[in-house]
Amino acid sequence: MGSGERRRRHRGPRRGAVYATHRLGFPSGCRGPAHEHMVDEPMMLSPALLALVCTVYTVCGCAGFYVGTGPENAPAPLRSALETETETGVLSVQEAADLAIRNSYAIRAEYSSLELREGAWRLGLRAYLPGIRISAGSDERLITNGSDTFTKSLSISLEQTVWDGGRVGASRALESADIALARSELDRSAGETGEAAVSAYRSVVAARIRLGIKKTSFESASAEREILVAELRLGMALGSDLVTVDLGIAGMGIEIAESELAVAIAESELAEALGMESLPELTERLERGRPVLGISGDRAAELAAARSPDVVLARHSLYKARAQSRIAQFAWLPSIAFNANGYASGDSFPLTKASWTVGLTVDFSSPLLSGGLGATAGKALPFDSTATTSLRMEPFPNPAGAMAARNAALALDLEEERYLATVSGARRSARIAVAEYEKATRKRDICVKALALSETRLALASLRSGLGQSLRTETLEAEMDRATKEVDLVDAALAMVSAEREIEKQLDIPPGALEEFCYADERNDEREVPAAGSSS
Structure with missing residues (x-):
């Protein structure tokens, strides 16, 4: 044995060699017969294989970018703080509704979660594509009494x-039906x-109008009092008349204070709903x-049967029940799949041994x-x-599963009945x-006539x-009666607007859009009538 070989045998083993000997059960100082060969020739991956693995990992990592999320779905801390302010310094009733929805962190989080579910559903198209599996490996065996083996392998399989x-x-x-149902519930x-924001908005408007009416009436009563004071100085009125007028004006002042408090409460509630400090x-x-x-009850019923949020929610629930019934009905049908496999192996690259197989599999599963x-x-x-x-x-794997299809059919029947009941409702x-x-409009017309009479x-x-044919107190009473009738008219107009909003809710249209909707609906009817006449 030469001195060079002796020095090489007494050098400490390389890290890869120590790992291999420990895996094979040798002490760290023991060396297999082909130890130097293992140290001098470390295993290397093929550049093509390495590029393929990197490509697969890159594609999988980038798949998350296709779930459809954007800046509008970002978490609350990342959203602009200017959402609580209006761009023009004015606020319409529709903008108030939208702002209240945007400022609800719970609804915003639910919408973001729903967007992620929809993105995952879109990526679920992968189920229609073939499944490809690629694997590579190296099997190195150090034998104490025999020849060492070094085997490298590469396999690929495809299943469609x-x-x-x-x-x-x-x-x-x-x-999809489950996601649509969740979106309908979230929209509701x-x-x-x-x-709630629309109601608070209109409450503020009505409260401000009431306050303005009472302040105007108070100013008129104060002017009548000044005239009465002048008449009292001239001996044309009694002191009791002035006392009566003062009592009436004091009562009007109390009503003004109550109205101011009502305005402050309504504004506070609206600001809280919109997330604003000031309106x-x-x-x-x-x-x-x-x-x-001009909207008839029959036409509104026809439109509500197709557009009502309750009907839309029941319709999505029915679609979900149909999908569940379909899955239960066809669960017993077999599935057919094509598969192909390729395998290559050898002591080193390029690999020298190869094999391949193709085949078909038929799987079936039923309760019996x-x-x-x-x-x-x-x-x-x-x-x-x-x-x-x-x-x-496998005979009789799950006999109780035979009831699944019947249960799904029963659930579908119940959903159909519930849908028909919802449409009727x-x-x-x-x-x-x-x-x-219609009642609110008649009430408004009555209040208009009553105000004119007052x-x-x-x-x-x-x-x-x-x-000089009557006392100033009669004028004050007439003014107070006029102010009361005007407030009644405001309440009647508010009730009329609320009734319009109730129709809008049934037809699922934005606040204040009922007039435009009725006009567009009338124009559509006018277009359909000549078309029907020409076809006949």
Whole structure:
């Protein structure tokens, strides 16, 4: 043995060699017969294989970018703080509803979660594509008494479902119906949040109008008191008349204070709903002479049967029940899949041994019988051919599962009945809403006439008091009655707007859009009538 070889044997083993000997059960100082060969020739991966692995990992990592999330779905801390402010310094009723929904962190989180579910559903199209598996390995064995072996292998397999009895399609339909149902429920919850803001918005508008009416009436009463004081100095009035007027004015002052408190409370509630510290200018005006919309109860019932949020929610629930019933009905159908496998091995690259197989498998599962069939054929290059067949069966694997299809059919029947009941309820609610709207319009018209009559009485009382034919107290009473009638008109107009909103809710249209919707609906009817006449 030469000195160079002796020095090489006394050097400490390399890290890779120590790892190999420990795996084989040798002490760290013991060396296998081919130790130097293992140290001098470390295993290297093929550049093509390394590039393929990196590509697969990159594609899998980038898949998350296709779930459809954007800046509008970012978490609350990342969203702009300017959402609580309006761009123009004014606020409409629709903007108030939208702002209340955006400022609800719970609804915003639910929408973001729903977007992720929809993105995952879109990525679920991968189930229709073939499954590909690639594996590589190296088997190195150090033998104490015998030749060492160094084997490298590479395999690839492909499996494609040819027919699965509609399982994937039914499963995706069920998931889609579930997502649509969740979105409908979330939209309904968001609508309730926006509806609360709409109600608070219009309460502020009405409260401000009431306060303005009472302040105007207070100013008129104060002017009448000044005239009465002048008449008292001239001996044309009694002191008791002044006391009566002062009591009436004091009562009006109390009513003004109550109205101011009501305005402050309404503004605070609206600001809280919108997430604002102070309210901008509100653009909606409560028109006391707003026009009456011509919408019939039958037409509203027809539209509500298709557009009502309750009907939409029941419809999605019905779709989900149908998808579940379909899955249960076709669960017994077999699935057919094609598979192909390739395998290569050798002591080093390029690999020298190869084989491949192709085949079909048929799997079936039912409560009374489950199993599968398989057949493959292939070659082990360069000369050998292979073929295999297989059969497996399991009788009565789950007899109780035979009731699953019946349970799903029963659930579907219940959902269909519930849907019909919901549609009938929506029609009835729409007719009731139109009837309440008609009552509110009649009430508004009555209040208009009552206000006109009270104004006439006030003018007559002012004229008579100016001629000395009546007391100033009668004028004050007439003014207070006029202010009361005007407040009643405001309340009637607010009730009319609320009745319109109830119809809008039944038809699922934005606040204040009922007039435009009725106009567009009338134009559509006018277009359909000539078309029907021409076809006949």
